[in-house]
Amino acid sequence: MGKQEANIYEIAREAGVSIATVSRVINHSNAVSEKSYRRVMDAVRKFNYVPNSTARSLSTSTSTSIGVVIPDINNPFFSLLLEGITRVADERGYHVLLFNTAENTDREHQVLQTMREHRLRGIIITPVSEQDPDTMKRLHNFETLGIPVVLLDREVDSQFFDRVVTDDERGVHAAVSELIRVGHRRIAIITGPEASRPGRERLRGYYRALREHGLPVTPAYIRKGDFMVDCAYEQTLALCAMQEPPTAVFSSNNMTTYGCLKAFNELGLRVGADIALVGFDDIDALCWLDYNISVVSRDVPEMGKQAMRLLLQRFESERGERAGARECLPTELLLRGSELLPESGRAH
């Protein structure tokens, strides 16, 4: 029971060399004689030795763990992000410490606090709020301590950090422009939280499209959402109950799209026939279910990968430049028919 892992001393003894030599061998550092090398490797194999990364961390004052802070693992968007992050982290020998804030600011502060105990090599975070001063202070603190921070999808009120975002404004602009092009004039949007970059940018794209096409802004068509199903559902019901309901709805994220569809289904409205719908972020499940919803799509795992790559870059540029890089990935408008004007484009 409790058979301990072998340590560097046992390997050294077995190989008849000093621990320094063992260390050199397992780190491929310096030159070691052919003979010592072989003897050490034999001992390593014999004892199935694996160096203790905790000790190594303490000794080198560095680590291979990166902290990943996500607001909701169960949202497919974030799990895709996570997939991208872990993919390149793995490839490069880093490990992911996962923290779930559940969109809760207090949890976020707590998480950021406990993260300080760990010798993290870097941090990737999608902050709950972009305006939370406490979170911002803590993140700055990490940077000050030499722990790089990368913001993912959401930003904070600071140009100080590296961040990975997408061209949401342009994507939504393209989508809404297309709605206008096919003939829509009464276009609603269910927004995201104003406190978040994605929410703001997507709304901006909507405004710009209307403006550029000379359409008036109808405040009642702009419904506040929170990126959650329930709220989107309620707002959609409200939209459809209007005297002059919109002919098209733009939904600002994947959950919002579900909420819209839920309401449409309940009202017996067929998307692409009775009402148009375009959403932000693609949803695999909808494709399987033969819902041909047009969406502003982006390569989500790639966003995660980029975030991790940005971090790696910071590691390599030895304390060189300050942060502030901004990776902006493109969006793509995928037209599948749900954008068509009612009566002009029945699905079958």
Place this chain on the structure above:
Amino acid sequence: MGKQEANIYEIAREAGVSIATVSRVINHSNAVSEKSYRRVMDAVRKFNYVPNSTARSLSTSTSTSIGVVIPDINNPFFSLLLEGITRVADERGYHVLLFNTAENTDREHQVLQTMREHRLRGIIITPVSEQDPDTMKRLHNFETLGIPVVLLDREVDSQFFDRVVTDDERGVHAAVSELIRVGHRRIAIITGPEASRPGRERLRGYYRALREHGLPVTPAYIRKGDFMVDCAYEQTLALCAMQEPPTAVFSSNNMTTYGCLKAFNELGLRVGADIALVGFDDIDALCWLDYNISVVSRDVPEMGKQAMRLLLQRFESERGERAGARECLPTELLLRGSELLPESGRAH
């Protein structure tokens, strides 16, 4: 730049006490005089001191990190599991090191190997295969080293580990029995991989239900699946193309359900009207989309919580008993109409 974190020596100096006293204060161990306590706390606040967990780990030969090995973060089932795990881990001061094997045995071995470098306190794993000898050997190895392992949902060919499973056989038995009760006689199943407990158990439940109701087993109605959408889709198409197609299909997991629905949609079959469908594991999205699919449901986050709790139990029972606990959570049959006999139960 690189302003270092304060260490215990600086706090001791500032407070005018020894590092031992500081250690006592921050660990709430032993008794410390009111005065020392206050002086230390003041210093801690002044320097915003947080103890270095790496040093602590090395010193105590223990850690608060648990390794979680998951085959596919993007499957909602696993992200729900993860949510449960992180929830109770957080509450109890543990952190999750996340590893994604992408259902790949080689990746799994690799992951298990790198996990040895870390001083993990425990491991929760849903193994890719239940029969992989290499994985099994490595897991045993962890146990031998005093690192408890909990198997989640899937098992391995060993009674040696703690594990959390659900009563799949019984759940499927209930579901298929219900199908029979409402009049179905030609009931197909799309199975999961035979190499996995869930796949096997669910098939067993199907067999038992048929047997107990005196229905013959029709081999052509038993289609091999792999818990993935594509395969389920193909198999469903094949089923529907039979001379005597089934009147009901049981799908063995969430992805399989999607595959079935995809095929049904493509063939223009309405679930609950033209064909019956019951699946294993509930799917939120389907509810939002007003698909009233009956399912064998279980509390997935609770499974994750239980796994973590089992681990905590092992930590506390100081090297006491050996592993082998088997937590079996119940399943529940949720009837929503999709199980009804064609023609006998139109949705509206």
Place this chain on the structure above:
DNA sequence: GTGAAAGCGCTAACAG
């Protein structure tokens, strides 16, 4: 090319 020795920051006896 190799070994001795000094840490990394903290905990835990062991003396006072």
Place this chain on the structure above:
DNA sequence: CTGTTAGCGCTTTCAC
């Protein structure tokens, strides 16, 4: 109640 000291396992000068 408090301080001294010896590690935890590894890396890294610095001599030889």
